[in-house]
Amino acid sequence: MANSAQTQELVYLVTGGCGFLGEHVVRMLLQREPRLRELRIFDLHLGPWLEELKTGPVQVTAIQGDVTQAHEVAAAVAGAHVVIHTAGLVDVFGKTSPETIHEVNVQGTQNVIEACVQTGTRFLIYTSSMEVVGPNIKGQPFYRGNENTPYEAVHRHPYPCSKALAERLVLEANGREVLGGLPLVTCALRPTGIYGEGHQIMKDFYHQGLRLGGRLFRAIPASVEHGRVYVGNVAWMHVLVARELEHRAALMGGQVYFCYDNSPYKSYEDFNMEFLGPCGLRLVGTRPLMPYWLLVLLAALNTLLQWLLRPLLLYAPLLNPYTLAVANTTFTVSTDKARRHFGYEPLFSWEESRTRTIRWVRTAEGSA
Ligand SMILES: NC(=O)C1=CN([C@@H]2O[C@H](COP(=O)(O)OP(=O)(O)OC[C@H]3O[C@@H](n4cnc5c(N)ncnc54)[C@H](O)[C@@H]3O)[C@@H](O)[C@H]2O)C=CC1
Numbered sequence: 001m002a003n004s005a006q007t008q009e010l011v012y013l014v015t016g017g018c019g020f021l022g023e024h025v026v027r028m029l030l031q032r033e034p035r036l037r038e039l040r041i042f043d044l045h046l047g048p049w050l051e052e053l054k055t056g057p058v059q060v061t062a063i064q065g066d067v068t069q070a071h072e073v074a075a076a077v078a079g080a081h082v083v084i085h086t087a088g089l090v091d092v093f094g095k096t097s098p099e100t101i102h103e104v105n106v107q108g109t110q111n112v113i114e115a116c117v118q119t120g121t122r123f124l125i126y127t128s129s130m131e132v133v134g135p136n137i138k139g140q141p142f143y144r145g146n147e148n149t150p151y152e153a154v155h156r157h158p159y160p161c162s163k164a165l166a167e168r169l170v171l172e173a174n175g176r177e178v179l180g181g182l183p184l185v186t187c188a189l190r191p192t193g194i195y196g197e198g199h200q201i202m203k204d205f206y207h208q209g210l211r212l213g214g215r216l217f218r219a220i221p222a223s224v225e226h227g228r229v230y231v232g233n234v235a236w237m238h239v240l241v242a243r244e245l246e247h248r249a250a251l252m253g254g255q256v257y258f259c260y261d262n263s264p265y266k267s268y269e270d271f272n273m274e275f276l277g278p279c280g281l282r283l284v285g286t287r288p289l290m291p292y293w294l295l296v297l298l299a300a301l302n303t304l305l306q307w308l309l310r311p312l313l314l315y316a317p318l319l320n321p322y323t324l325a326v327a328n329t330t331f332t333v334s335t336d337k338a339r340r341h342f343g344y345e346p347l348f349s350w351e352e353s354r355t356r357t358i359r360w361v362r363t364a365e366g367s368a
């Protein structure tokens, strides 16, 4: 918890603070931002774990609200020094309509920006995504690229489209005059695939493996690298950016940063096995067990089934043409921009990230 001997003067707002990443950001702020006086957590669904945070030296204010409602956002932002906007609809499985994804991710972000401008909040950090860049619809590889690597970022799927639009809004808002006459300072963080405690898809794979008698079947070639980053390090980057944005506004304002750490470069499935292996699962096959064309067919079939069944039930399997394309296209980053601009070093080593994640998967065992 924060050291109360230091001056506690700052008010932070974390939107989406009860999500997978948001919870880590919230806990990290309470542990590592000693200047915090009040931490506001704004989310559509508030978690019961928030109660335990309310006994510490920092005032924790839980706000149940919707980013698509401008007045709710403005009320939450008023008086905050820093906004970390991590709320978003992460849906690549067709659970929600494209319109809703746009409304939450794009209009919601616009509401956050306008709230900062209207109420005089100067510092805004946006959780963007690697998906803003790629993989693109052409399936071109992005191999150990950085923030300046040329890449044709063309999307059709509602999720990456919405993240790209929202990121642009945030970056374009840098320098806008906020109430009181000072400029807004914004930047965007682009995590690759986040893993760690609370990662729902990891849990889904684990339970799928248990149902299949402790086995998972390789579908993606081991040579396809997929960028992954530990949730604790992503949270730490948010905390650092929030701290440094004021002092390095000229350098950091309007910038994007990939989120990275020392997690190894592996395929999506091989990487998951770093955690699921020690929990008793086995990945069968050194090569994909099915030909790629069959996977493409199954993915297309899933889309058709989703559409046919929609009037009756929500059918949203992990495999669809989009998730297959993302999993099957190399996308990894290699950059030190965050270190150069704001002194970021990963807080958690790969070994620690791995240990923590394995421990969490094990405790998640009974919660199928
Ligand atoms: N999970 C991943 O691998 C990656 C996630 N991201 C981004 O990180 C952010 C957080 O993602 P996760 O923690 O994985 O997702 P999550 O779904 O666990 O968390 C999102 C949070 O936003 C809240 N939320 C959704 N709609 C809302 C609304 N209308 N008003 C207020 N709150 C709302 C949800 O209730 C949830 O608590 C998102 O912006 C996502 O695009 C970026 C890269 C990778």
Ligand SMILES: C[C@@H](CO)CCC[C@@H](C)[C@H]1CC[C@H]2[C@@H]3[C@H](O)CC4=CC(=O)CC[C@]4(C)[C@H]3CC[C@]12C
Residues within 6 Å of the ligand: 090, 092, 128, 129, 130, 131, 192, 193, 194, 201, 219, 220, 226, 268, 269, 318, 319, 322, 323, 324, 326, 327
């Ligand atoms: C083909 C299947 C065989 O086992 C595997 C399917 C895995 C997919 C569900 C995931 C593979 C890559 C993931 C995405 C990636 O990590 C980047 C992301 C960034 C975000 O901002 C949101 C989540 C996601 C789109 C993530 C979603 C799940 C995958 C597509």
